[in-house]
Amino acid sequence: MATGLTMTESRNGGVCIVSLTGRIDGSNAADFTTHLNGLISSGEKSIVLDFADVLYLTSAAFRALLVATDEAERKAARLALCSLATQVRELFEMGGLLDAFTILGSRDEALARLG
Amino acid sequence: MSPAGEQTVNVTIRNEITDLATVTEAVDRIGAEVGIPSKTVMQLQVVLDEVLSNVIKYAWPDGGTHEFYVRINVQNGGIEITIIDDGRPFNPLDQSPPAPAADGRRPLPGGVGIHMVRQLVDSIEYARFDGRNQVTLTKCYGLEPPLRPGGE
Numbered sequence: 001m002a003t004g005l006t007m008t009e010s011r012n013g014g015v016c017i018v019s020l021t022g023r024i025d026g027s028n029a030a031d032f033t034t035h036l037n038g039l040i041s042s043g044e045k046s047i048v049l050d051f052a053d054v055l056y057l058t059s060a061a062f063r064a065l066l067v068a069t070d071e072a073e074r075k076a077a078r079l080a081l082c083s084l085a086t087q088v089r090e091l092f093e094m095g096g097l098l099d100a101f102t103i104l105g106s107r108d109e110a111l112a113r114l115g
Numbered sequence: 116m117s118p119a120g121e122q123t124v125n126v127t128i129r130n131e132i133t134d135l136a137t138v139t140e141a142v143d144r145i146g147a148e149v150g151i152p153s154k155t156v157m158q159l160q161v162v163l164d165e166v167l168s169n170v171i172k173y174a175w176p177d178g179g180t181h182e183f184y185v186r187i188n189v190q191n192g193g194i195e196i197t198i199i200d201d202g203r204p205f206n207p208l209d210q211s212p213p214a215p216a217a218d219g220r221r222p223l224p225g226g227v228g229i230h231m232v233r234q235l236v237d238s239i240e241y242a243r244f245d246g247r248n249q250v251t252l253t254k255c256y257g258l259e260p261p262l263r264p265g266g267e
Contacts, residue, residue: 023160026168027135056157058164059228066221087154091161094234095227096213 004028007035015046015114017107021053029060036068036079045077046114050107052083062095069101078102082110121190122149130171130181130202138163138185149189155256158235159194165228166198166207166250174202174248196252205248206241207232 005028006021016039024032039047049065065081072079080102084092092098104110124141128134139160146156167185175181183200210229216222232252233239240251 023139025135025139025160025164026132026171027139027164030132056161058161058168059231060164060168062227066223069221087157091231094231096222096230097227100216100221 005032007032009039012111013115015048015111016044017048017050017111019050019053023055024057024061024064026058026060029058029064032061033064033067036064037071040068040071040075040077040079045075047072047077047079048107048110048114049079049081050083050110051081051085051088052107054085054088056088057091059095062092062097065101066097078114080104080110080114082107123186123188126185126187127182128167128185130175130183132168132171135164135167135171138167142187145187145189151189151194151256155194155254159196159254162232162235162252162254163196165232166252169205169207169228170198170200170202170248173205174200176203192257193253193255196254198250198252199247201247204243206243207250208239208241 004022005024008019008021010017010019018035018039036047069079082104083106084103089098092101092103102113104113122145124145126138126141128137142156142159142163145151146153146159151159163185170183174183181200181202183198183202186197188195188197207229211226213226213230214223236252236254238251238253242249242251
């Protein structure tokens, strides 16, 4: 499906890693929000979102990430993003949102920070 | 038969967020057929998602099912996208830029979409006529540079 977003979870110690594959846009941002908020409300305290296989994201995805980051803060949880492709990083920059999130270069760096 | 590298796609979608997929697929298809660079295709997808989502969310505040129209024309290394809807007047260029984040706070998401669109296209125009909104976006993706005279 061309518009698909796949979210696959794995675990490394106490860190929940969500591997994102595909595009995060208006058609699936609501699912993305539900998924992230579900993880936070289920008690996850350290969440890494691996963007390595994300093609692009739109402002609907930024909204979801901002909501989830606020929610994580309220629940004393930590949320980090890692492995952004250059073109995806540029979108964060265009949105003026590079500083709004914890963004790390690789999954290993993210695990070192949150683990 | 259109010349190589030239193609037009007309898509009619409803004011349903799920209908965005029809346009996403059309853009992927035209990008592959005409040979548009993948980064440009990705940027077009972002632009269309932003502009079409706005139409779907705001054009018909009373609800109901409405159809609107998207035309994508590719020729000579340039792409022109026209979006026409018969919803309430809505000029995307009138949207405020994102509010600066308060000290130590995260920015609010409002206005980020159109702010990105402005950076991703070469031009964006809005017109209102016959009770319709028309947004026209253009983006060049560049052709192979011509051989330099005297070059090898």
